[in-house]
Amino acid sequence: MKKIIVLVLTISFFSCQKEKNFNEIICNVENQEGLELVFSINGEDFENRQIQKIKNGKVIFKSFKHTTEVGYIESSYNLDKHNNQRRFVKLLPENNTMNLNFTITKDSTEIDSAVFAPIYSFRNVEYKNNGINKEYVNYSDKKQSFLKGIIYSNSKKDSLNQYVFPEIKRKLLNLYEEKIKESQNEMLQIEILSNMLNGWAFESNGDITEEEKTKINLFFNQIKISPDNNSFYKLQEKFNEISKIDRDKIEFSEFILEDINNQKQRLSKLIENNKFTVLYFWTAACGPCRSFNEKLNSKNKILNDNGIEIIHISVDIQRKDWKRASEEDSIFWTNLYAGKNLELHKKYNIRWWPTKIVFNKKKELIDFEFNNPEDLLKLLKC
Secondary structure (H helix, E strand, O other): OHHHHHHHHHHHHHHHHHHOOEEEEEEEEOOOOOOEEEEEEOOOOOOOOEEEEOEOOEEEEEEEOOOOOOEEEEEHHHHHHOOOOOOEEEEOOOOOOEEEEEEEEEEEEEEEOOEEEEEEEEEEEEEOOOOHHHHHHHHHHHHHHHHOOOOOOOHHHOHHHHOHHHHHHHHHHHHHHHHHHHOOOHHHHHHHHHHHHOOOOOOOHHHOOHHHHHHHHHHHHHOOOOOOOHHHHHHHHHHHHHHHOOOOOOOOOOOEEEEOOOOEEEHHHHHOOOOEEEEEEEOOOOHHHHHHHHHHHHHHHHHHHOOEEEEEEEOOOOHHHHHHHHHHOOOOOOEEEOOOOHHHHHHOOOOOOOEEEEEEOOOOEEOOOOOOHHHHHHHHHO
């Protein structure tokens, strides 16, 4: 009898100890009762994700204490149907129970040309704790005030590039510097760095001056990092890569990718017999990509007869999205899957969809823009 009591006490002790390693994330949701939400680490660790339905206007998740990983709350419906158009609430790790309020709206998103489907978006997110998440929101609001009313997606081609954008970049850098110095939390500092290096202003070598590189490098030196914080070192690698490589100078890079029949295909082998080859990077959620697929169905033969081949390369996060879209669009031409191949994204400078890259028989980059498949026939006159 004594042994049993000791065993029970021991189990209870370790259960309590284990429980102390977690924080609760209490989400108060004003609407969408019964909707299924997902909590995952970095928005990627789906094997260990937590799934809860909104019940009585509330969802409670658990998060590890003392972690250096960012958490994401999103709709399981979106993950299943619209993996490339994810809407989420981002949570920087805190060592106390987190309380937040938000509403969820049912919007629509374009999944094909003029074809729309429902998607859930998070609105009016309010962090009740006075922690780093509230700090991050304040920083984000200030950053957005600099960008308000400015259309910057094509900044390199815009005449404002010479006058307006340098001033915005100067303000942004000053804001980053202020917040990194002000915050004592390494995760918040890293998130600000990540936000900076993945934003439009500093995402490639062509966008960063030598003076700006020097200043950004100082940001890295100011942060005191835990030895196990991989996020920081990944960012540092990204910055080093951006500083050294001119992403606008794309060269042919060899990759071996699987086709729709799970057969491995070598890119160099595929293009060696073509006069011109287009690497067409696309996703299932890209409306213009899907419209192009439809047009290519009737034009692919005439292109092939003239020595021009379009090779589709999917960068969908999930294979099932690629396979579904390929079947729906009746893709019968060369169709490969790259997924989240970061090396491929880097080599071919994939920042949006579709990304279209044209090579000649010698694997030389051809500067040629096109919207319709038949436009490629003009290459024969070059």
